[in-house]
Structure formats: structure tokens, C-alpha cells
Amino acid sequence: MRPFTYAKPSQTSDASKSLKQSNSAIIAGGTNLLDLMKLDVNQPAHLIDINKIAELSQIKNNKGGLLVGALVKNSDLAHNKQVLENFPMLSQAILSGASAQVRNMASTAGNLLQRTRCYYFRNSTMPCNKRDPGSGCPAIDGYNRIHAILGTSDSCIATNPSDMAVALMALDAVIHIEGSGAKRSVPITKFYVLPGAHPEKETVLKDGEIITAVEIPQLAAAKHSRYLKIRDRKSFAFALVSVACALDVKNGVIKEARLALGGVGTIPWRCTEAEKILVGKPAKKETFKLAAEAAVKSAVTHKHNKFKVELCKRTIVKALSALENLA
Amino acid sequence: MSTKPQGGNSVVGKPIDRVDGKLKVTGQAKYSADISLPNMAYAAVVQSTISAGKITAIDTAEAEKVAGVLAVLTHQNAPRLKKSDNDQNNVPILQDNIIRFAGQNIAVVVADTFEIATHAADLVKVTYAPSKSPNTNPDPLSNTLFEQMQKSPGQSRGDFVAGMKNAAVKIEATYTTPTETHNPMEPFATVAHWEGDKLTVYETTQGVFPSKKSISEMAGIPANNITVITHFLGGGFGCKLSVWSHAIMAVLAAKQVKRPVKLVLKRTQMYGPVGFRPKTFQQITLGATKQGKLTAMKHLSVNETSLFRQFTEYCTEPTNVMYACPNVTTAIKQAAINIGSPTWMRAPGDAPGSFALESAMDELAYALGIDPIELRVKNFADKDPESGKPWSSNSLLECYKVGAQRFGWAKRSPAIKSMKRGKMQVGLGVAAATHPTYRSEAGAIASISSDGTATIKSGTQDIGTGTYTIMAQVAADILGLPINKIKVELGDTRFPQTPLSGGSQTAASVGSAVTAAAKKLLDALFDLAIGDEKSPLQKSEKKDLEFRNGVLTKKGSKSSEKIGDLLKRNNMPKLEVTAKSTPPKDDKYAKRSFGVQFAEVEVEPDLGRVHVTRMLGAYAAGKILNEKTARSQMLGGMIWGMGMTLFEETLMDHKLGRIVNNDFAEYHIPVHADMPSFDVIFIPEEDPHVNPVGAKGVGELAINGAAAAIANAIYHATGKRLRHIPITLDQLF
DSSP, X not given: OOOOEEEOOSSHHHHHHHHTSTXXXXXXXXXTHHHHHHTTSOOOSEEEEOTTOGGGGOEEEETTEEEEETTOBHHHHHTOHHHHHHOHHHHHHHHTSSOHHHHHHOBHHHHHTOOOOOHHHHOTTSOOTTTSTTSOOTTTTSOOTTSOSBSOOXXXXXXXXXXXXXXXXXXXXXXXXXXXXXXXXXXXXXXXXXXXXXXXXXXSOOTTOEEEEXXXXXXXXXXXXXXXXXXXXXXXXXXSEEEEEEEEEETTEEEEEEEEEESSBSSOEEOHHHHHHHTTSBSSHHHHHHHHHHHTTTOOOOTTTTHHHHHHHHHHHHHHHHHTTXX | OOSSOGGGOOOTBOOOOOTTHHHHHTTOSOOGGGOOOTTOEXXXXXXXXXXXXXXXEEEOHHHHHXXXXXXXXXXXXXXXXXXXXTOOSSOOTTSOSEEOSTTOEEEEEEESSHHHHHHXXXXXXXXXXXXXXXXXXXXXXXXXXXXXXXXXXXXXXXXXXXHHHTOXXXXXXXXXXXXXXXXXXXXXXXXXXXXXXXXXXXXXXXOHHHHHHHHHHXXXXXXXXXXXXXXXXXXXXXXXXXXXXXXXXXXXXXXXXXXXXXXXXXXXXXXXXXXXXXXXXXXXXXXXXXXXXXXXXXEEEEEEEOSSOOOOOOTTHHXXXXXXXXXXXXXXXXXXXXXOOOOOOSSTTHHHHHHHHHHHHHHHHHHHTOOHHHHXXXXXXXXXXXXXXXXXXXXXXXXXXXXXXXXXXXXXXXXXXXXXETTEEEEEEXXXXXXXXXXXXXXXXXXXXXXXXXXXXXXXXXXXXXXXXXXXXXXXXXXXXXXXXXXXXXXXXXXXXXXXXXXXXXXXXXXXXXXXXXXXXXXXXXXXXXXXXXXXXXXXXXXXXXXXXXXXXXXXXXXXXXXXXXXXXXXXXXXXXXXXXXXXXSXXXXXXXXXXXXXXXXXXXXXXXXXXXXXXXXXXXXOOSBHHHHHHHHHHHHHHHHHHHHTOOOOEETTTTEESOOSTTTSOOOXXXXXXXXXXXXXXXXXXXXXXXXXXXXXGGGTTTHHHHHHHHHHHHHSOOOOBSXXXXXXXX
8 A cells, every 4th residue: 555645625626626636536435445555456646535525425305216425325325215115126236235344334426436356457466458558458368257248348358346336227327426616417327438448447437526426216117126146155245147127017018127237247237128128028038038138149258257148148037037926 | 090070070071162252252362463562563575476487676776765664675685594394385585586486475575564564565676587388277287197197006905906897886087176275364474573592473373383493494593592472373274384484584574673573464465375275186986886885996186286395185085094995096196387385274185085085976876876875884984994903983874874864864855856945956965074083292281379270381372273262171170170260371382392283183182281281280289288297188098089179188088178278388389290192103093083964955947056055064073072162163164165165266367377366355255144054963972092082183074075065965956966166156057
């Protein structure tokens, strides 16, 4: 860990200003950043602690949906009554991640911005295009069982590790951003950037911009939603595959469908094509299988992660079937 | 004198709480990394990032510039050390520029604080000339070695070829187990403190005495000048049986900066340079009659090793001793590659070896159409098949019987894929387990003071298994004192010599020494009373004397005397004796503990996820000194076995020649949510031959066979025979 300065402003605008110093980083829960600093992966010279900014810690009702402050702890969001009733998959997704202790510290915005668990990224003495642009990607020809099959490029095949973001993807959440005295909002589906030739760029956030809140719009189908995470052990492990899904079924026919994947994409992965296949069709296993095929159609596999394609399809079918109580 | 406890209030065997439990849960137990000395400096190591080649330049200027940095030691400026035969595990420590594996410690930075040392270590710039052909993959080499072994196998009893001719059914299969890292919760830590030419080392070790010897030879310091202390150990599992390079670096650094130095390895620094279980490749051939009698067995094994230590993982050990088969051939070879040195890891040889053997026995049972327990019972060895000696005790048959009954084996339908629970495929598996009972010479001091408190001192370290507690129990029984009147001090080379804590031998070795010391103390106490003219017990017959709760009494008389009165009158603040217990040289008996592992799994047919739902172990391990700590040992072993079956694997990137999953997030061990329901049964054994305390080793027994029991259960559930661990879901859907 390298020496750094530390500031704790009480206004978002002050934090945004401080963030313009070169090589500065926001710290909220610190559950990811501190790890990466200890590993010498992140080397910020200035830490801006935003925990004193009270307005960022609230959950507000918002037009039938929710406005979740950037600092709301993962535990508080997961156990929020509205979330449990109206967006169960969001609660399930959060609770499937990390451990209770980590969730008690981790923030909403921090969860959205957590870095990949790719082995090569997390070892500061190995090449990695995401950490050290142009140094190469050893994962492509290396050990890649945990790596992505969707949205990969010749530069990077690292997965996005967030569970929460997968549910928010399916829910069409909107990210509220503040910086340089201006405010803007970006749909989460446009927030993450595919690695392409620049895996170091992960989101559309610009220098000095801070996430202030996450808006979760009202969605009838979300009451009937589920998050299913498949991993190598039962807890405290990142997803091999995860599925966030919601269905609005009337008289056996799917009126609205939401489907997003985790553990398989370089970004939290929304399956729009698969959703189109589901809508208007009977809520049956056959339909779900068609949707699953569509979801992984563009998959590109590597030596050790070929199994993820089949596992992904089966997990999608299982999650949707469970939602409809189908065997 | 009888070995039976005086007064019949035995605490040996009772499930009493750990005597050090409160210290541990309240944070008062001082582990090596908790030691803080005045004016102490901190050290951090720099590790190589290539697996083979040379250091062409090592630039320490930037690191040395950081305020608070006291010294940076590299091969360029470290004191020259003599090559030590004792040190097979390490490459020369800071002596040359050659890199033999990734993670080799190549520099140590010493600074005023831990943070400064860690930061400065990141600033050391190393330039390498990497070797053109580093090899970290043992797979191709193993094939060549197997061909060699097939041509000229090694150790044999009987005639394997003839035995196979008599076989009606044959099984031939190859099993593989991965590289595994010990990952004790407590990281390696060394605090080195020089006072003149005397050195005290607070070390994370499973053997203070072997450490003293190693440090002496590796660092060139007279052994008499060294004290090694380990009051508590947060797990070792074999990797802390050796002194590794970082400890010597701490010793050298402390000498250099003339201050005490603390060096604690980071978790990521413990993958490679401080030992691991080597990857193994095992070929097993079994032949049996139609009735299920083994006619021949062959077990060939290859394990990876480093280029500088020919470490043998004795996977063939269980095959040599488990079954009554007249014709057995076993052989082992090593594939040497650019990795750190492997070392013993909890149930070395037996854990990976029993996975292969007990899986093969299951395959044989299916091939014969015989129940897997029945097959094992048919081949029970009623004496040691290797030496021909009788067992000191062997309750394996009882383990099968009692274990099967409690597990509900009779309700198992034998056919594969025949049992379901809802949508889950259910499978039940079994495997036999054995572990050698080791015992080494050990010493102990026993003393009693006038307030009636006894103290036991012995060099041995409590590695977390409960040694403080069971030694107090053993002493309490012999001295007729309640356990809270016994103080136990361990983990210090100034106390009597004891062996390392490995091979589950501590209870037997040190227990025997404490038994001897406590008896000798009692003897000395009686002598004192008999010879004391003023004692009411003077001139008594020794056999008539008893000592209970601090009072000496004479059978059939009302004469008695308090310990305090006797000692005070003789101007003795305490009475102290030292004793040693030595195992017999030529043993008439073969000594092993035995057990049977049962596992039940549920497998999700669509996703291949394995849920271990039940594990039961029936174990026969001599006298159980403390049912609670022994049960914890067995649970730990079973969990370790489950983790080995489903999760544990150190992943090597052969292109980079480096381990990639070097943390707890990606090196998986079981978490609470993975735990099945556990059942531990101890079959009572009175074994007068095994050793004076009557105990056999328990710790590692519960690992052996566990992986096979689970893999066999998975086969029963799914019909898929998986011969490689860890078994992950992608192998099952």
C-alpha cells in the first residue's frame, strides 16, 4: 500500500471537486478499494471519503419505485420492505453476494463499481490490459474457468462480479450522476461499457463524476421475480452463472419478461433478444429453452469456460421454471 | 502404582472445555504475530515473479529512500551462509541470483513500521533474465515416469503377476489429485530477537525443537544460543513443520538492524514458498476372485516436486496395509519442475492415496456385484499384512458394523441412480480409513508447590488440537488433582525436548511423557513423606500411600498429611521432577488407528451441484483423552476431506509459471453453508500395547477416505465415476 491523502467532505459538490485531483478515488464502504490498494492494484494518491454526505444515505419512495442513495448499505437495501415486496430479485441478488459483514459495509454505488475478480487483474505483477493498458491479457490463453463468455474482446475476458447490478439491469434502473456542477442520469443498460480495445474503461462515468443515487422504476413484473446464483460453493463465492428474471404472466401467456445474467458477461448482461422471445408465448419450459438459447447465442468460449454455455442455459430454464412453479 | 486415576474421578476422556478456550476467544492468547517487543522493527519480503531464470538487476534505491526504511537485504548484500543439509525445502537464502520457482523470496525490507516495510517492498525493482523453458506442468513428465514404473515396479510382497492370473475380476484406473495449499488461518510469522549472541525466535511452528535445529544450521548460529517459542499456533497442517526462508531472513534482518524484527507473510505470499501438497497421479490395478477376495494389487504414484527437493507423497501407503492381499506391488516417482518445494500436508500420502485406493475398491465392489462394505470386510487384514506383526488393537470390523447401523446403510438400494429425494439424485458412499500411530521420545517436567498446584512443562507446542487441555487431563488423573489445579506450559525449547507435532503423534508421545513425569512426581512425593521423621506417614509402605486433592493418606489408617505441610517442613517451595518417555526399539506390534467414512450426497440432475447432506465417521483410535477436543479433531478432518473432494485446488498458469488463485476468495475451502450434518462415533478401545497413555493419533484419520466416500456416493447417485478431485459441477451435468 502506498501513501495517500485523505479528505472527508460533507457536500457532494466538494467531493466532486476533490475528485478532479489527479489519481484520486472515492471511498465509501471500502470493501473493494482497500483490498485493491493492499494488492497494489489501485494506487490512489488521494482518498475522498463520502460517508459524511448525509443526502446520499437515504432510500426514498419515487413514483411507485425507489430512489436509492449511493451510500445506502447493501444490507439495508436487501432488507428494505419495499424491495422485499416489489423487487424480490434485487434483495436475493444482494444477499447472494459476499458475506453479512461485507454487505454491512458495502455501498450501493460501490457495488455497481466493484472491480473484476479476474486473477490476472488482481495480481499487480502480472500483465493485464484492464489494469495496465497494453500489457496483454494472460487470461485468454491462461486459466479462464471463471471468465466471461459474453461481451468479450481480444483485450479482455474478465467478468463483472456484481450480483446487485445484474438485478438492477433487469429492472432498468437509472443511475443518477453529479459532477462539475451538473447532474445527469444514465440508464444502467447504457452505464457499463464493453471492454473492446479499452478494458480499462468500465463505465460512462467521467472524471470528477460521482454516483449519487440509483433509481428503480416501478415494474409490475418485478413482484414476480427471482435471482438464481450458481457457484462452486454455497456461500461467499462469485457466480459461475447467475440469472435475474421477472415474468408477468396472464392466462398462461407471458405479458412482460425481464432477463439478465451475471458471471458470464464482461458487464452485467441484459438479454433483450431472449426477452422478446418470451413475450407473447406460453410460460412453459419449451419457451424458456428457446429464450435460453437466444441468451447465449453470441457466446465465445475459451479453454476452461466452455461449460458456462450449457450451465447458463440450464440456469435460465431453472430460474424461469421456478418462478412459474414448473417442475 | 496403578495407571488408573486415584480416587476414580477420572477426567481423562471427559469432554471438558479447552483450558485455553477463554484466552483464545477473548484475544488474550498471544500468537507469534501478536508478539510485540520494545524497539521492534518490521520486515516484508519481495518474491520473484518468474518461475525460472536469473535476477540480472535488483534496484533497491527507491525503497531505501522511503523514510523509516532501515535495510534492504538481497543476494547482493546478505551475509554469506553455509549450505545446510538440514534445509532441503529452500533454495539458498539470499545467496545467489538464480530463480527456481515463482514466489521465491528474493529480498527483505526492514523498516520502522509494518506499513513502511510493505510499501517499500513494492518499490524494489527486479530485472530478470527468464529461462527459455520453464516447466510448471508435471503432466507430460508423469506419463514417462509411469512407463518406467510399469517396466520395473518397486516394492513388492508376493507375486503381483501370479495374483492377477488368479483374478476373475480386474479393475484398472488412474486417479489424480490436485496441488493443494495448506492455508492455515494464522499466517506465517517470525519475531527474531537478538540479545548479544543469544537469539530468541517467536515462530509459527509445529516443532520448536526441529525449528531450533534448522535455524541453527541454516543461519549458522550455535544451537545452544537459540530459543524458539510457540505458545499458540493458528493451524499448520504440515506447512509449519519446516523452517522456511522468510524466517531465516527475519533472523538475518534482526542481526543487521540490531533491533527485534517481526516478519509476517501476507496470505498471497503463502502460495508456493511455504509448501503445499503436490499434485498426484495414481494408477491402481486390483484383481479379485468372484467371491471378492483380493488376489493382487498394484498402486503406482507420481507426484510433482521441486527441482531442489525430491519430496515423496506416499500415496501407496494405504494400499500396503489396508487389506489382506498376498500380492501387492507399489512404487512412487517424482516429477521435478519449476515450483516451490512441496511438503507434508495433513494426512500426507494417506489423504490422496486413500482417495485412489478406496475409489478403486468401490469400483471393484460394483464390478463384482458385492456390497462395498461386505467387500472390505472380506478383505480385512487381521494382522499387519506388510510386517506380519499382530495389531496392538484393531477395531475396524466394529467400525463397519456400528457405522453402517447408525448411518442406515441397510436402507441403501445398491443400484446406481436408484435413490431419489424429490428431484435430487441421492447417493450413499463408504470408504475405509487408517492412519499410522507414531510415537517419539518426549520429555516433561512435573512439579507441585505447597499450595497444591501442579505445573507441567514440556517443549511441545499446541498446534490448536487441544494439547494444553489433554496434558492437564492426563496429569490431573495421575496426581489426583482437579483440572483447575494443573497448570500446563508448552511451546518453549527451554523445556524438555519433544518431537514435532506431525503425524498425529503428540497425544501419544507427550501424553506418555506427562504420564511418566506425573508418576515420578508422585513417587518423589511419597519418598519425601516416608523419609521424613516428622511426617505422620513416615516409614509407610509406598504401595499404601495415596495422594488426592493435595492430601497424602495411608490406606487402612487415619494418618494423613497436606502437601503444603510436608513441603514447608522440608523447606521446599515446590517438588519438581523431570521424566522422559521413550518408545520401545523393537516393537512386537503394528500400531494403527482405523475408521470408516460414510457420506450421503444429493446431486441436482440439471445443474450438477453436489450437496453433501450427511457425513458419518466411525473411528477406533485407542483411548480418547478428551471426547470434545477429539470430536472437534474428527469434524475438522471430515470437513477438510469434504473441501478436498469438492473445492480445494491450487491453480497454476503454466504460461506464466505462476499460481493464480492465491487468496481465500478464489482458493475455495468449505464455508458454513456447505456443512452437512455430522456424526462422529468413537469405538472404545483399550490398548495396553500401543503406548503408556493408550492413545492413538486421531487428527488425520478423519481425512483419510473422506474424499473417496463422497466420490463413491456421487457415483451411486449419478452413475458417474469421477477419478479426479476436486469434483465440480461442470463434471456432473
